[in-house]
Amino acid sequence: MAWKVLPLLALLVMGGVAWSIQSIYHEREKRFRHQAEWELQAINQLQTKSVSEWRERRWSDAMALSDDTAYAQAVARWLASPSEPQALSVLNRLRILQERARYSAVYLVDPQGRLRLSPGEGAQGTLPALEMQALERALSQAQAIPLEPRRDAFFAFPFFGLLAPLFDGMEPVGAVWLVSDVRATLYPLLEYWPTPSKTAESALVQRSADAVEFLSPLRHHPHGSQPLHLLPLTQKDNPAVQAASGERGILYGHDYRGEEVLSMVSTVPDSPWLVVSKVDVAEAFGEMRTREWLALSLPVTLALLLVGLMAAHWQWRARRRERALKVALERNMRWLENGQKAAAIGYFAYEPERKEFLMSGMASQVFGLRPDGRMTRRQWLGTLHRDDREQVLAAHEQSLQQRTALQLQYRIRRANDQQMRWVQVWCEYETDTAPHHTTRMTGTVQDITERKQSEQELTHYRAALEAQVRLDPLTDVANRLALDEAVAREWHRTLRNGTPLSLLMVDVDHFKAYNDHYGHVAGDHTLQQVAQALATSVGREGDLVARYGGEEFAVLLPNTDAPQALALAQRMTHAVRALRIEHLAAPGHQHVTVSIGGACVHPALPTACAAQPTALQNALGPLSATEVAQTLFEQADAALYDAKKAGRDQVVFFSPTPSAPLPTCATTEP
Numbered sequence: 001m002a003w004k005v006l007p008l009l010a011l012l013v014m015g016g017v018a019w020s021i022q023s024i025y026h027e028r029e030k031r032f033r034h035q036a037e038w039e040l041q042a043i044n045q046l047q048t049k050s051v052s053e054w055r056e057r058r059w060s061d062a063m064a065l066s067d068d069t070a071y072a073q074a075v076a077r078w079l080a081s082p083s084e085p086q087a088l089s090v091l092n093r094l095r096i097l098q099e100r101a102r103y104s105a106v107y108l109v110d111p112q113g114r115l116r117l118s119p120g121e122g123a124q125g126t127l128p129a130l131e132m133q134a135l136e137r138a139l140s141q142a143q144a145i146p147l148e149p150r151r152d153a154f155f156a157f158p159f160f161g162l163l164a165p166l167f168d169g170m171e172p173v174g175a176v177w178l179v180s181d182v183r184a185t186l187y188p189l190l191e192y193w194p195t196p197s198k199t200a201e202s203a204l205v206q207r208s209a210d211a212v213e214f215l216s217p218l219r220h221h222p223h224g225s226q227p228l229h230l231l232p233l234t235q236k237d238n239p240a241v242q243a244a245s246g247e248r249g250i251l252y253g254h255d256y257r258g259e260e261v262l263s264m265v266s267t268v269p270d271s272p273w274l275v276v277s278k279v280d281v282a283e284a285f286g287e288m289r290t291r292e293w294l295a296l297s298l299p300v301t302l303a304l305l306l307v308g309l310m311a312a313h314w315q316w317r318a319r320r321r322e323r324a325l326k327v328a329l330e331r332n333m334r335w336l337e338n339g340q341k342a343a344a345i346g347y348f349a350y351e352p353e354r355k356e357f358l359m360s361g362m363a364s365q366v367f368g369l370r371p372d373g374r375m376t377r378r379q380w381l382g383t384l385h386r387d388d389r390e391q392v393l394a395a396h397e398q399s400l401q402q403r404t405a406l407q408l409q410y411r412i413r414r415a416n417d418q419q420m421r422w423v424q425v426w427c428e429y430e431t432d433t434a435p436h437h438t439t440r441m442t443g444t445v446q447d448i449t450e451r452k453q454s455e456q457e458l459t460h461y462r463a464a465l466e467a468q469v470r471l472d473p474l475t476d477v478a479n480r481l482a483l484d485e486a487v488a489r490e491w492h493r494t495l496r497n498g499t500p501l502s503l504l505m506v507d508v509d510h511f512k513a514y515n516d517h518y519g520h521v522a523g524d525h526t527l528q529q530v531a532q533a534l535a536t537s538v539g540r541e542g543d544l545v546a547r548y549g550g551e552e553f554a555v556l557l558p559n560t561d562a563p564q565a566l567a568l569a570q571r572m573t574h575a576v577r578a579l580r581i582e583h584l585a586a587p588g589h590q591h592v593t594v595s596i597g598g599a600c601v602h603p604a605l606p607t608a609c610a611a612q613p614t615a616l617q618n619a620l621g622p623l624s625a626t627e628v629a630q631t632l633f634e635q636a637d638a639a640l641y642d643a644k645k646a647g648r649d650q651v652v653f654f655s656p657t658p659s660a661p662l663p664t665c666a667t668t669e670p
């Protein structure tokens, strides 16, 4: 659950971080913009101040000259009568002025505009036309007239001029023409830039009718060394045009190169001049942006690092999980293999359409095949035991039809050593839902031969034990327990089938005397011999000779009526006599003999038992098996008693009426 929410949380956090970065970026951009604007403004104002001072200084020089009446009088005197000393005095003043203020040229001109004196090479000719006009204005207005920077054939350099009129009282005596090479003194003031910049530049401009006149060269203009060109006022986006149109302060626009620029416009006081300073936006903010990106790169790098770490962590977790799953899978496979080996269970899958089994290693081993994982149906049929084959195929067919699970135990002849093995197979047929509805069978096979053998041994052992429990240890014939069970069982069969059931009670005659005479060991031996003689006398299945107790035996004869039982009893007496066991202690007898009393029941036929036709039938009525057994034993006992009384070594069958003749057999030896 946490791992599902975590990416969402990470996304939210990253969104928050991005938003914060964006806000910080905008805030900082604003600050940087202000800073850039402020820097430009400061530089512009500094340059404007320098330019203003430069102009003021010249202006004040001109004013000082115009106000210097002594100098005007000296000039007037020299003009009236030119002499060398006078000229020197006039020139000294001009020279000092020129050297102090670094004028390129200083001329004394007369009111007609002729150049009369100069501290330089000399003065010849007249003022240029513009200066001539300015002279007239200066003399008429009695004030210095500036002449804005321009080019003229008079000088080889662009120059700024001032015509300072000289008056002797009210009389104009001429003027001093102060000439400044703007390249040497004015332009450098605009080039000063406190921070290194590739695009920053300042220009001195002034409006000139319908155009903007550049008074200083442009740094990036192809003809930058040729200043004083004009720009039409139609280029409204140009900072210089904006400045000429009256806008001041910070301006954004496109300069003469078409580049977007940040510019600052200031007016030079007491002049038509404007100082336009500008820098490319790309540079001003590009550097700032670079710095910003550098500043922002840290959190971004950290965020990326974090994301990378998280990704690496996820990857590591996934790898670890995959490794753990692999280990678990391998362990489980090992357990499965070991389990299969330990339990001798293999698994298989069978596709009826391909008639082929896919076998696990253990399954192949069970069938004695090479562990190549395959067994054809033909191979499988070949391993089936002849006696089980039909049953196995029928069971598989039924399972396939009814889609029921199948559990089978059958014998196979192992392919590699032809050993007969028992296998137990659990399997099930199933059909794919898609796409081809393929039916296949999957299941397990286990070699249960050892288990089967153990089961069979156990069965034999149980049977032996059962038999042992029902055997008399001395005589090896059935004991009393077996007799009781047989009586109950045979009585029920008698009732079910309506067949007669007879019982003989056999007692060894004068056995006490025999023991006394021959000893108990001999007595035991005699009992064994008598038991064997009795056992060999019965021939039908179901006849049971049992030791009833002491020297007494009982013989149960199912489906045997009284005459048959009588005949068998007689055979038994003969058989004992035939043993010819010496018994000298018996009165009148030379050998061991037995007396036999018999009884018979026949529920279906009232007269079936010759000895007790209806009386027993009546007596049997609703009696239970135990009661019937007891009655039968009592009757046989009674008959035995009669046989003993009658002289022993004979057979007497029970008769319910004392008057009825008891069937007997001769006591004489055959």
Ligand SMILES: Nc1nc2c(ncn2[C@@H]2O[C@H](COP(=O)(O)OP(=O)(O)OP(=O)(O)O)[C@@H](O)[C@H]2O)c(=O)[nH]1
Pocket: 507, 508, 509, 510, 511, 512, 513, 515, 519, 520, 521, 522, 523, 524, 527, 549, 550, 551, 644, 648
């Ligand atoms: N040796 C031996 N003697 C046994 C065994 N069981 C019973 N006897 C003896 O068999 C004798 C039976 O004697 P009785 O019941 O008096 O009968 P009998 O001497 O045979 O006389 P009748 O039955 O009247 O002929 C006893 O002495 C018992 O001790 C046995 O397992 N072995």
